[in-house]
Amino acid sequence: MAREVQQQLTLADDPALQGDLFGGTPEPTVLAPESPSDGDAPDDQALLADASARPRTRRQRPTAATAAGPEGDGEQAGDPGVGDASGSPTPPGDAAPEPGDDLPRWHHHSLVDPAALTPVLRHYVELKAAHPDRVLLYRLGDFYEFFFEDAILLSRLLELTLTGKDAGKALGRVPMAGIPHHAAERYCADLVRRGLSVALCDQLEATPAKGALLRRGITRVLTPGTVLEEGMLAARRNNWLCAVVLDGDGSAAGRWGLAVADVSTGEFRVTERTGSGSLHQELLQLEPAEVVWPGPAEAPAWCPEGLRLTSLARTPFEATEADALLRRRFRLASLDGLGLGEAPLALRAAGGLLAYLDTTQAEPAAIPLEMPRLWHAGDQLVLDAQTRRNLELTRTQLGGVLQGSLLWALDRTATAMGGRCLRRWIEGPLVDRAAILERQEAVSELVEQRPLRVGLRRLLRPMGDLERLAGRAGAGSASARDLVALADGLERLPRLAALVASCHSAPLAALKGPWPELAALAEEVRHHLIDTPPLSLSEGGLLHDGVDPVLDGLRNQLDDQEAWLSRQEAIERRASGNPNLRLQYHRTFGYFLAVSRARAAAVPDHWIRRQTLANEERFVTPELKGREGRILQLRARACQREYDLFCDLRRRVGEAAGPVRAAARRVAELDALASLAEVAATGGYCRPELSEGRELVIEAGRHPVVEQLLVDASFTANDLQLGAPEADGAPSPDLIVLTGPNASGKSCYLRQSGLLQLMAQIGSWIPARSARLGIADRIFTRVGAVDDLASGQSTFMVEMAETANILHHASPRSLVLLDEIGRGTATFDGLSIAWAVAEHLAEGIGARTIFATHYHELNELAELLPNVGNAQVLVEETGNDLVFLHRVCRGGASRSYGIEAARLAGVPASVVLRARQVLGRIEANSHVAVGLQGGSRAA
Numbered sequence: 001m002a003r004e005v006q007q008q009l010t011l012a013d014d015p016a017l018q019g020d021l022f023g024g025t026p027e028p029t030v031l032a033p034e035s036p037s038d039g040d041a042p043d044d045q046a047l048l049a050d051a052s053a054r055p056r057t058r059r060q061r062p063t064a065a066t067a068a069g070p071e072g073d074g075e076q077a078g079d080p081g082v083g084d085a086s087g088s089p090t091p092p093g094d095a096a097p098e099p100g101d102d103l104p105r106w107h108h109h110s111l112v113d114p115a116a117l118t119p120v121l122r123h124y125v126e127l128k129a130a131h132p133d134r135v136l137l138y139r140l141g142d143f144y145e146f147f148f149e150d151a152i153l154l155s156r157l158l159e160l161t162l163t164g165k166d167a168g169k170a171l172g173r174v175p176m177a178g179i180p181h182h183a184a185e186r187y188c189a190d191l192v193r194r195g196l197s198v199a200l201c202d203q204l205e206a207t208p209a210k211g212a213l214l215r216r217g218i219t220r221v222l223t224p225g226t227v228l229e230e231g232m233l234a235a236r237r238n239n240w241l242c243a244v245v246l247d248g249d250g251s252a253a254g255r256w257g258l259a260v261a262d263v264s265t266g267e268f269r270v271t272e273r274t275g276s277g278s279l280h281q282e283l284l285q286l287e288p289a290e291v292v293w294p295g296p297a298e299a300p301a302w303c304p305e306g307l308r309l310t311s312l313a314r315t316p317f318e319a320t321e322a323d324a325l326l327r328r329r330f331r332l333a334s335l336d337g338l339g340l341g342e343a344p345l346a347l348r349a350a351g352g353l354l355a356y357l358d359t360t361q362a363e364p365a366a367i368p369l370e371m372p373r374l375w376h377a378g379d380q381l382v383l384d385a386q387t388r389r390n391l392e393l394t395r396t397q398l399g400g401v402l403q404g405s406l407l408w409a410l411d412r413t414a415t416a417m418g419g420r421c422l423r424r425w426i427e428g429p430l431v432d433r434a435a436i437l438e439r440q441e442a443v444s445e446l447v448e449q450r451p452l453r454v455g456l457r458r459l460l461r462p463m464g465d466l467e468r469l470a471g472r473a474g475a476g477s478a479s480a481r482d483l484v485a486l487a488d489g490l491e492r493l494p495r496l497a498a499l500v501a502s503c504h505s506a507p508l509a510a511l512k513g514p515w516p517e518l519a520a521l522a523e524e525v526r527h528h529l530i531d532t533p534p535l536s537l538s539e540g541g542l543l544h545d546g547v548d549p550v551l552d553g554l555r556n557q558l559d560d561q562e563a564w565l566s567r568q569e570a571i572e573r574r575a576s577g578n579p580n581l582r583l584q585y586h587r588t589f590g591y592f593l594a595v596s597r598a599r600a601a602a603v604p605d606h607w608i609r610r611q612t613l614a615n616e617e618r619f620v621t622p623e624l625k626g627r628e629g630r631i632l633q634l635r636a637r638a639c640q641r642e643y644d645l646f647c648d649l650r651r652r653v654g655e656a657a658g659p660v661r662a663a664a665r666r667v668a669e670l671d672a673l674a675s676l677a678e679v680a681a682t683g684g685y686c687r688p689e690l691s692e693g694r695e696l697v698i699e700a701g702r703h704p705v706v707e708q709l710l711v712d713a714s715f716t717a718n719d720l721q722l723g724a725p726e727a728d729g730a731p732s733p734d735l736i737v738l739t740g741p742n743a744s745g746k747s748c749y750l751r752q753s754g755l756l757q758l759m760a761q762i763g764s765w766i767p768a769r770s771a772r773l774g775i776a777d778r779i780f781t782r783v784g785a786v787d788d789l790a791s792g793q794s795t796f797m798v799e800m801a802e803t804a805n806i807l808h809h810a811s812p813r814s815l816v817l818l819d820e821i822g823r824g825t826a827t828f829d830g831l832s833i834a835w836a837v838a839e840h841l842a843e844g845i846g847a848r849t850i851f852a853t854h855y856h857e858l859n860e861l862a863e864l865l866p867n868v869g870n871a872q873v874l875v876e877e878t879g880n881d882l883v884f885l886h887r888v889c890r891g892g893a894s895r896s897y898g899i900e901a902a903r904l905a906g907v908p909a910s911v912v913l914r915a916r917q918v919l920g921r922i923e924a925n926s927h928v929a930v931g932l933q934g935g936s937r938a939a
């Protein structure tokens with residue numbers, strides 16, 4: 001027996017069983033099916049009974065009846081229900097205290113005297129004190145229970161019945177709610193999505209020592225930035241955890257260090273820069289699930305609104321401690337090789353991140369994480385938050401959804417890894433010419449070879465998420481199915497390699513690696529695991545026969561026992577003269593003989609009645625009971641053996657997480673490249689020519705998203721020529737003033753220009769007949785007017801702040817896209833600002849700019865500055881109607897046709913008529929253009 005308890009202990013202790021909690025694996029109850037709480041301390045027994053007897057999840061608000069119903073947890077009808085601090089009963093209907101009510105003393109765990117509590121609740125309070133900011137899920141039998149303030153909070157968030165638990169004579173009842181353990185993953189995912197951290201306290205043994213409580217402990221902490229569970233992660237985006245540390249007093253102009261990791265994929269990088277504004281932008285781009293820092297929990301100015309900020313102790317963020325943490329984690333004698341010497345704050349941030357990870361994982365060192373890589377701001381095309389928003393890179397401006405974004409238009413990836421990779425590329429386009437050309441080359445190869453593309457995508461489609469599967473194996477939380485999926489993915493690598501055998505571009509050639517160690521790993525997994533193993537790890541049936549002689553021996557003995565059971569069934573059938581008798585097994589009652597009620601009276605004398613059901617009676621015999629013990633023991637040993645062998649296998653797979661992930665990255669890139677190629681080939685894209693200069697020359701360019709969204713109309717392609725000599729040798733403008741009627745397509749043209757430049761810099765082909773462009777260092781946009789009510793800034797102030805940012809940071813290599821600058825104030829003020837901004841961009845900076853405006857006066861700039869040109873979007877007037885041609889051509893528009901657009905939009909005819917009269921009068925008296933020429937520095 002001692003050995004059996006030990007076996008169960010190992011099973012229950014294993015983090016995989018915490019994974020099992022989420023995989024719906026039943027408890028390892030193989031040895032004590034009849035009385036799971038046998039020998040439990042009284043407190044545990046009572047609570048177990050409480051916990052398992054009631055239905056615990058309800059959708060409606062609890063009433064006194066539902067809170068302590070007849071099936072209740074020992075709180076029978078007439079029970080006073082949840083009382084108040086004085087212990088006096090609450091009137092019926094008030095059994096569940098409303099969150100937000102003035103809470104009685106004991107509604108918060110920190111306010112009770114632990115000495116006055118029952119043993120289980122005392123343990124709960126001790127754990128809660130160690131995890132005050134986390135919701136504590138405390139395992140009692142088949143339920144996770146919450147008490148005190150957590151019960152009140154979670155009953156509301158998860159719509160659970162709030163009930164009460166007797167906490168001892170002195171305290172009376174305390175709030176309690178619970179969830180079935182098999183539903184824990186779903187509920188935890190919900191909590192983590194809401195930004196809460198969850199600590200799971202599990203039972204660490206199946207049977208307690210005599211007179212003692214079951215041993216329980218925290219086995220896992222789930223926080224938004226550290227989860228590994230598949231159900232809690234978005235498959236097609238990274239789940240970033242960030243750590244931030246500020247230098248000195250953290251002034252706005254001071255330096256900062258940032259560490260960024262995705263625990264589920266192992267990526268880990270760090271950076272160090274100056275100015276809280278750039279930190280704010282970086283976090284806006286990353287959209288991390290969680291940010292940790294050694295400061296107060298109140299959001300500082302650099303922290304974008306809505307981000308989950310966790311406050312940590314300062315120590316791990318100190319240089320010496322951080323250094324030690326990194327050396328320990330990556331088993332390095334010195335950090336010199338990481339190149340972090342020039343970035344001490346980045347190193348400190350990495351230390352903080354690792355320390356936080358250590359507090360959340362049962363076995364932190366096991367989670368495979370790459371060594372941190374230092375990155376710099378200039379490594380990528382810089383896109384500030386408003387530009388990302390305006391260009392709708394990964395979600396639309398209105399509604400914030402994927403459909404209608406650039407990612408949506410380009411994503412034909414077959415795997416989640418590929419989807420994440422493409423998203424990262426779109427979020428961080430390249431500036432390194434060689435790297436862009438490499439990708440372009442690969443896309444071209446894939447565009448040109450349709451059968452190769454089709455073959456690759458067919459192979460990739462069923463591939464599991466190797467990056468995350470390897471991470472779960474390393475963290476000891478992978479299931480048997482995870483390992484089979486991983487093996488399946490690894491087996492596809494040689495087939496992928498064979499497909500790209502004739503390819504020359506570097507990203508495709510990288511897949512030709514033979515990876516013998518990964519093939520061996522896949523073989524090992526296949527050798528051990530059956531093709532479709534069960535979800536549960538503790539109930540056997542995972543491994544092939546012939547894998548392990550001990551297991552084979554146990555299975556043979558079990559087969560003998562099974563044969564005995566079959567024989568026994570036949571014997572008892574004969575003895576009772578009942579051909580319908582069945583010998584069956586029940587988890588709780590063990591083996592029994594089942595006969596119909598009608599035949600129950602005629603059973604032999606040595607049968608012992610065990611259970612009566614509506615249609616049948618169940619019996620046992622002393623012989624059957626004797627066998628049962630032996631069979632259960634054998635089965636427990638076989639299960640344990642399988643489990644141990646599985647854990648060994650998982651550990652070996654986990655140790656290979658590094659090479660698996662390296663291969664997975666290449667596969668992800670291949671998938672992203674194949675996706676770009678698919679879109680390019682089917683969408684009529686061209687390969688842009690990358691020049692060393694700073695031109696942006698596009699022939700017949702199209703908006704990659706709008707052209708896919710137009711259903712009834714076809715998209716009108718347009719040319720663009722910026723910053724390059726014309727065919728006749730004359731220089732083409734750096735700045736184009738773009739005019740045209742409302743709704744003619746100016747904004748669309750602006751965004752299209754930005755997107756084509758960006759797509760070219762991720763290595764993609766672009767929707768155009770031909771294109772030649774230089775690499776941009778930044779893209780700026782100022783499109784549309786959005787009130788930033790949250791920050792208390794007016795539309796105009798937001799517009800001006802964004803314009804100021806552009807004027808401060810744009811360079812001749814930047815692409816600046818401005819839409820209707822200055823329209824948010826009085827006409828003359830707005831026009832003057834627009835004029836001055838355009839002049840500064842063209843003359844002062846020489847940035848490549850498209851300036852869309854309804855101020856037609858700006859067309860005069862083209863006559864004053866050599867690098868300014870005019871373009872207009874054409875419309876056709878047919879009688880009273882306007883036909884939008886969406887065609888961009890040289891020259892300035894003379895009218896905006898705003899009133900016609902208003903009529904088309906449904907403004908009442910009388911108002912349209914009156915507007916025409918007013919316009920006539922204003923135009924007759926207008927002198928707006930006067931004086932601007934004189935103000936030009938060029939004049």
Ligand SMILES: Nc1ncnc2c1ncn2[C@@H]1O[C@H](COP(=O)(O)OP(=O)(O)OP(=O)(O)O)[C@@H](O)[C@H]1O
Pocket residue numbers: 706713714715716717718740741742743744745746747748749886887
């Ligand atoms: N080249 C094009 N081909 C086909 N349809 C287009 C094209 N450009 C724009 N459109 C369509 O015209 C609509 C209006 O375009 P857009 O919003 O760019 O106009 P606008 O000139 O910026 O208007 P406003 O000055 O009122 O802001 C778009 O939603 C799109 O559906």
